[in-house]
Amino acid sequence: MAPSSSGHRISRRALLRGTAAGAGAVALPTLLTACGGPGNEVKIGSNASDAVPRKAFAEVFNAYEKKSDKKVKVNTVNHEAFQEGINRYLKGTPDDVFMWFAGYRMQFFAEQGQLAEISDLWKGFDGFSDALKAQSTGKDGKQYLVPYYYYPWAVFYRKSVFAQRGYEVPKTFDEFRALAKRMDKDGLDAIAFGDKDGWPAMGTFDYLNMRANGYDFHISLMGGKESWTDPKVRNVFDLWRGLMPYHQKGANGRTWQEAAQSLAQKKSGMAVFGLPHPGQQFSAADRDDLDFFPFPEIDSAYGQDAVEAPIDGFLLAKKSKRQKEGKELMKYLATPAAEEIYLKRDPNNIAVNDKASTSSYNALQKKAVDLVSNAKQISQFMDRDTRPDFASQVMIRAIQQFINKPNDIDGLTKDIESQKKTIFASD
Amino acid sequence: MPLTTARRAKRRGPRRFTSRDLAVIGVLLGIPVLLDLALIWGPTLASIGLSFTSWDGIGDIHWVGIDNYKTLFTDYPPFWPAVRNNLLWVAFLGLVATPFGLLLAVLLDKGVRFSRFYQSTLYMPVVLSLAIVGFIAQLVFSRDQGALNAILANKNDPVDWLGDPDLNIWMVLLAAAWRHTGYVMILYLAGLKSVDPSLKEAAAIDGASETQTFFRVVLPTLRPVNIIVGVITVIEALRAFDIVYAINHGRNGLELLSVLVTDNIIGEASRIGFGSAIAVVLLTVSLGFIVTYLVQELRGGKKG
Numbered sequence: 001m002a003p004s005s006s007g008h009r010i011s012r013r014a015l016l017r018g019t020a021a022g023a024g025a026v027a028l029p030t031l032l033t034a035c036g037g038p039g040n041e042v043k044i045g046s047n048a049s050d051a052v053p054r055k056a057f058a059e060v061f062n063a064y065e066k067k068s069d070k071k072v073k074v075n076t077v078n079h080e081a082f083q084e085g086i087n088r089y090l091k092g093t094p095d096d097v098f099m100w101f102a103g104y105r106m107q108f109f110a111e112q113g114q115l116a117e118i119s120d121l122w123k124g125f126d127g128f129s130d131a132l133k134a135q136s137t138g139k140d141g142k143q144y145l146v147p148y149y150y151y152p153w154a155v156f157y158r159k160s161v162f163a164q165r166g167y168e169v170p171k172t173f174d175e176f177r178a179l180a181k182r183m184d185k186d187g188l189d190a191i192a193f194g195d196k197d198g199w200p201a202m203g204t205f206d207y208l209n210m211r212a213n214g215y216d217f218h219i220s221l222m223g224g225k226e227s228w229t230d231p232k233v234r235n236v237f238d239l240w241r242g243l244m245p246y247h248q249k250g251a252n253g254r255t256w257q258e259a260a261q262s263l264a265q266k267k268s269g270m271a272v273f274g275l276p277h278p279g280q281q282f283s284a285a286d287r288d289d290l291d292f293f294p295f296p297e298i299d300s301a302y303g304q305d306a307v308e309a310p311i312d313g314f315l316l317a318k319k320s321k322r323q324k325e326g327k328e329l330m331k332y333l334a335t336p337a338a339e340e341i342y343l344k345r346d347p348n349n350i351a352v353n354d355k356a357s358t359s360s361y362n363a364l365q366k367k368a369v370d371l372v373s374n375a376k377q378i379s380q381f382m383d384r385d386t387r388p389d390f391a392s393q394v395m396i397r398a399i400q401q402f403i404n405k406p407n408d409i410d411g412l413t414k415d416i417e418s419q420k421k422t423i424f425a426s427d
Numbered sequence: 428m429p430l431t432t433a434r435r436a437k438r439r440g441p442r443r444f445t446s447r448d449l450a451v452i453g454v455l456l457g458i459p460v461l462l463d464l465a466l467i468w469g470p471t472l473a474s475i476g477l478s479f480t481s482w483d484g485i486g487d488i489h490w491v492g493i494d495n496y497k498t499l500f501t502d503y504p505p506f507w508p509a510v511r512n513n514l515l516w517v518a519f520l521g522l523v524a525t526p527f528g529l530l531l532a533v534l535l536d537k538g539v540r541f542s543r544f545y546q547s548t549l550y551m552p553v554v555l556s557l558a559i560v561g562f563i564a565q566l567v568f569s570r571d572q573g574a575l576n577a578i579l580a581n582k583n584d585p586v587d588w589l590g591d592p593d594l595n596i597w598m599v600l601l602a603a604a605w606r607h608t609g610y611v612m613i614l615y616l617a618g619l620k621s622v623d624p625s626l627k628e629a630a631a632i633d634g635a636s637e638t639q640t641f642f643r644v645v646l647p648t649l650r651p652v653n654i655i656v657g658v659i660t661v662i663e664a665l666r667a668f669d670i671v672y673a674i675n676h677g678r679n680g681l682e683l684l685s686v687l688v689t690d691n692i693i694g695e696a697s698r699i700g701f702g703s704a705i706a707v708v709l710l711t712v713s714l715g716f717i718v719t720y721l722v723q724e725l726r727g728g729k730k731g
Binding site: 083084085086087088091112196197198249250251252253254258262388389392393396397400401404415418419422 | 483484486498502503504505569570571572585587588589590591592595675676678679690691693694695697698
């Protein structure tokens with residue numbers, strides 16, 4: 001469910017593994033992962049199943065192999081399947097180091113004692129901001145994550161479309177709405193929109209909430225501490241409802257890939273996306289034409305302070321028998337050099353380390369760096385800022401329902417609130 | 428029949444089995460019984476047990492009584508749509524796809540021209556997994572890029588076949604029926620081949636019309652096939668999963684009990700207790716069909 005570029009195809013292997021584990025036959029994955037070599041080898045659990053990131057990571061690990069005379073063995077699993085199987089993965093025999101996400105989603109597993117603490121490593125880290133450290137820290141104040149890259153969310157558009165029609169980048173929500181209305185009149189779908197996979201629309205909700213109610217309220221809402229029936233939340237849905245006529249119709253039947261294609265084909269004017277999403281659907285020739293602006297201001301008290309920028313990184317499994325080797329690898333992954341190798345191959349993200357060179361960045365990446373470094377607060381994404389069961393079981397459905405029937409906000413928020421209570425009470 | 432009784436009586440001796448026989452029987456019966464207990468009854472009972480807990484798969488197991496069921500029935504919006512869709516699935520496959528398969532089988536059995544060709548064409552979807560059928564359905568029904576909307580050429584207001592929760596279940600049922608029909612057809616074709624032609628001839632001599640012959644003579648002789656087809660239809664409907672999962676993870680109008688179980692247990696959510704409760708509901712629904720079937724079978728056996 002996390003923003004992924006792999007689409008939503010299901011992996012039968014993961015399903016089988018899940019089912020087998022459910023039936024008590026955990027022996028299979030154990031056997032599969034147990035046939036590793038001696039101590040000069042490190043195993044990495046990778047969710048980078050798409051071609052571009054997969055190759056980019058392979059280069060990083062190759063570089064590490066050369067540098068350290070350690071062998072790195074990568075175990076790649078389909079992106080979505082990796083997420084879905086994460087519980088069973090950690091409970092069985094996880095690889096030593098594995099890819100995961102910052103924030104609540106990391107803390108959730110840290111709390112359950114599945115992750116090895118790496119606070120000692122953090123003492124030696126250089127080039128990571130305090131915001132990054134906060135996102136890598138568990139609720140117990142210890143560090144668990146080595147952050148690797150960001151991909152900020154923003155409103156994407158085509159420069160040529162804006163130039164040709166004389167559109168201007170909106171700064172406030174009123175200007176945004178006015179622009180959407182104008183695009184609508186010009187025969188465009190103002191806002192490209194696809195939510196078939198359930199998660200892409202969460203980005204829009206996050207931004208509306210952070211702009212209207214501020215970052216603190218948003219995080220507290222995601223943490224289950226606020227009521228969803230609060231007028232502030234209803235206001236968010238209300239603002240969204242006002243925009244619905246300018247969103248592409250039939251979003252629940254459209255993947256984000258198709259939505260991004262309509263932006264590339266100049267059939268729609270704008271789209272709320274993460275940095276890697278539209279780029280992949282644009283042809284190489286069109287990519288220079290892609291640009292973005294930060295989500296417009298709704299309440300001047302909060303301005304455009306908060307930026308939604310999910311961080312991906314690496315975690316060390318508590319169960320790993322190669323803690324030392326794992327930490328050494330993580331230490332390397334935290335260096336600017338390791339990030340540079342990756343980003344040269346996959347220019348759809350930006351480095352988290354301040355010291356990483358930006359000379360190979362394209363214009364869009366440079367702009368993204370500005371966006372993130374000027375942000376006063378950084379959020380992760382709805383499904384990373386809240387409990388995974390709440391995001392996947394309640395919010396995906398709620399937002400899809402809202403897209404179908406934007407008028408029943410009271411019923412919707414009541415529905416979410418009562419489910420939230422059961423889920424957050426289950427601890 | 429005195430002869431058999433006599434034989435049986437002869438066989439009955441003071442010692443029927445040697446101890447070795449008993450050991451062999453014990454092992455041969457014991458292994459399957461143990462396997463059955465371990466692989467079927469064990470997980471089933473474990474699910475029922477877990478459905479009364481709030482286990483998340485990692486931490487301690489807490490007993491919560493019937494809380495999961497209460498939540499399920501009152502505070503879990505996808506539940507009732509899933510039950511409704513599962514029943515709709517049974518009804519659609521049972522009342523539309525299965526009779527249609529029978530009709531095709533009868534037509535083909537009469538020996539229309541090119542019947543081999545039709546037979547293989549109709550059977551072709553059966554070799555595809557339902558997940559693949561799901562992907563094909565997306566190519567056909569996608570709103571922006573699907574084949575159907577391209578044929579209809581309704582560019583200005585395309586129908587959102589898979590995104591509209593009032594429509595998509597029917598599209599998916601069509602896709603599932605596309606496969607099911609071929610399956611049923613091939614079973615009935617085999618059955619029809621084995622119907623004694625002299626029965627039909629006798630009926631014809633007695634002056635029965637073709638429809639009468641079919642419903643009064645042929646169909647009753649197909650009873651064993653009917654039962655198999657009935658059971659298959661129910662199983663297919665209750666285990667339906669891959670097709671909706673391939674299309675949109677079984678959300679937004681395509682909810683099914685099997686998907687809810689998977690989402691809660693295998694997905695990141697990891698609400699194993701809650702997911703087990705849904706699984707128990709699915710088990711209960713299935714038991715309903717199984718019991719009805721067994722009762723009918725036993726009654727039918729007595730009558731026969």
